[in-house]
Amino acid sequence: MSRASGDTIVALSSGRPPAAIAVVRTSGPAALEAAARLAGKLPDQRQASLRRLIDPRDGSLIDEALLLRFDAPDSATGENIVEYQCHGGRATVDALTGALLSCPGLRVAEPGEFTRRALANGRIDLTEAEGLSELLMAETELQRRSAIARAGGALRKRLDGWRDQLLALSAQAEVAIDYSDEDDGGSAPDLKHPIERLAADLTELVDAPRVEPLRDGIRVVVAGPPNAGKSSLVNALAQSEKAIVTHIAGTTRDVIEVPIAIDGIPFVLVDTAGLRESHDVVEAIGVGRAKEEAERADILLWLGAEDPIEHPDLIRIAAKSDLGMAGEGMAVSAVSGAGLTELMQALVGRAGALLPKADELTLDRRQHDLLAEAQEALQRGAQLDDPVLVAEELRNARLAVDRISGRAGVEDLLDALFGRFCLGK
Numbered sequence: 001m002s003r004a005s006g007d008t009i010v011a012l013s014s015g016r017p018p019a020a021i022a023v024v025r026t027s028g029p030a031a032l033e034a035a036a037r038l039a040g041k042l043p044d045q046r047q048a049s050l051r052r053l054i055d056p057r058d059g060s061l062i063d064e065a066l067l068l069r070f071d072a073p074d075s076a077t078g079e080n081i082v083e084y085q086c087h088g089g090r091a092t093v094d095a096l097t098g099a100l101l102s103c104p105g106l107r108v109a110e111p112g113e114f115t116r117r118a119l120a121n122g123r124i125d126l127t128e129a130e131g132l133s134e135l136l137m138a139e140t141e142l143q144r145r146s147a148i149a150r151a152g153g154a155l156r157k158r159l160d161g162w163r164d165q166l167l168a169l170s171a172q173a174e175v176a177i178d179y180s181d182e183d184d185g186g187s188a189p190d191l192k193h194p195i196e197r198l199a200a201d202l203t204e205l206v207d208a209p210r211v212e213p214l215r216d217g218i219r220v221v222v223a224g225p226p227n228a229g230k231s232s233l234v235n236a237l238a239q240s241e242k243a244i245v246t247h248i249a250g251t252t253r254d255v256i257e258v259p260i261a262i263d264g265i266p267f268v269l270v271d272t273a274g275l276r277e278s279h280d281v282v283e284a285i286g287v288g289r290a291k292e293e294a295e296r297a298d299i300l301l302w303l304g305a306e307d308p309i310e311h312p313d314l315i316r317i318a319a320k321s322d323l324g325m326a327g328e329g330m331a332v333s334a335v336s337g338a339g340l341t342e343l344m345q346a347l348v349g350r351a352g353a354l355l356p357k358a359d360e361l362t363l364d365r366r367q368h369d370l371l372a373e374a375q376e377a378l379q380r381g382a383q384l385d386d387p388v389l390v391a392e393e394l395r396n397a398r399l400a401v402d403r404i405s406g407r408a409g410v411e412d413l414l415d416a417l418f419g420r421f422c423l424g425k
């Protein structure tokens, strides 16, 4: 849990020194006073100004730095912020942060604490904070575009709009409840149709592509009976001996993940234990895990002669094609390399459907599940006649939407989210 937010926090917000320039940020009630101690007269709000920074402890010159000041509440955190752009050597950064920390009320910030304060003060909502977290991690252009849309409030705007509609519908439901109490035969407001329309709006986003394949890589799970050649295929695709291969059936027991990129698209190859009944305790656990992995696979590569397990996105592989045993599916040989290029092309082809189009809004699992909850509450509400029950479903829908944006029930989540942030963000 974060410490008292009445503190003023200090952190180096730019990369690790040495660098040409370092950015040190302070946020909180004592930020302006601390800046005045070091720099004398402060610049006006939002005006960069060069200042000599003096260490208040001994009067020595720390550096000449560019000062930027943003006053509460119109700042990134909603608090007073002073930003120092100084020379980026380690000693300069240490001297500056040391001098700031000697000022009353200042302490070192925790990871993500600036962003957390922005959230607490309503400057951003949870979807924007999550988008920001992903933006900081983004390595590919597609990841960046997906993250910037959410960090920039694209999802927040949709949610805020729905929240307003839900509030208006709830007010109408209250009116309908009054009508039904009076029983005077007057006409209650029609709720069914607007609720159905809103549910349809939500459905569109519930069906949006998910962020996980984009962020973590598309999970390609390789499954089949023992000795089918699963580990060999994973190694051949990864061009690296990541998984142990032997002629002994039951070699692979644990789940092995190998991240690879094909045409710039991130995939995670997942090698699994061969599926069979086993009395070996360890192998049986491995088989259980293999089944779980096959279920959550984005794409399943099935290396079996017999019927494959059910999966919506399955590619059947006829492995060891060099041995001339023509099985059903794509002929691939890990030994000769035959068919590997075609298999990779097939993976890239299927990836298209799993990844968002440029600038298409994406949802993570948490957001998706809550939005589906809201949608289901609305669909139930549209079927009901008793306005008291309709009002209850509208409340359920609103609660789910509020949990997506972080207005309700998310304390546990915040610690996990902000623990992932870098210091100074």
Ligand SMILES: Nc1nc2c(ncn2[C@@H]2O[C@H](COP(=O)(O)OP(=O)(O)OP(=O)(O)O)[C@@H](O)[C@H]2O)c(=O)[nH]1
Pocket (backbone or CB within 6 Å): 225, 226, 227, 228, 229, 230, 231, 232, 233, 244, 245, 246, 247, 248, 249, 250, 251, 252, 253, 272, 273, 274, 275, 319, 320, 321, 322, 323, 332, 333, 334, 335, 336
């Ligand atoms: N000729 C030939 N042999 C292969 C090929 N792929 C795998 N093998 C051989 O088949 C045997 C089993 O290969 P693995 O990759 O360990 O098979 P697996 O499906 O991972 O096996 P388990 O992990 O035990 O379920 C090994 O002796 C491999 O050398 C192939 O493409 N051609």
Ligand SMILES: [K+]
Pocket (backbone or CB within 6 Å): 226, 227, 245, 246, 247, 248, 249, 250, 251, 252
């Ligand atoms: K084997």
Ligand SMILES: [Mg+2]
Pocket (backbone or CB within 6 Å): 230, 231, 232, 243, 244, 245, 251, 252, 271, 272, 273, 274
């Ligand atoms: Mg294996």
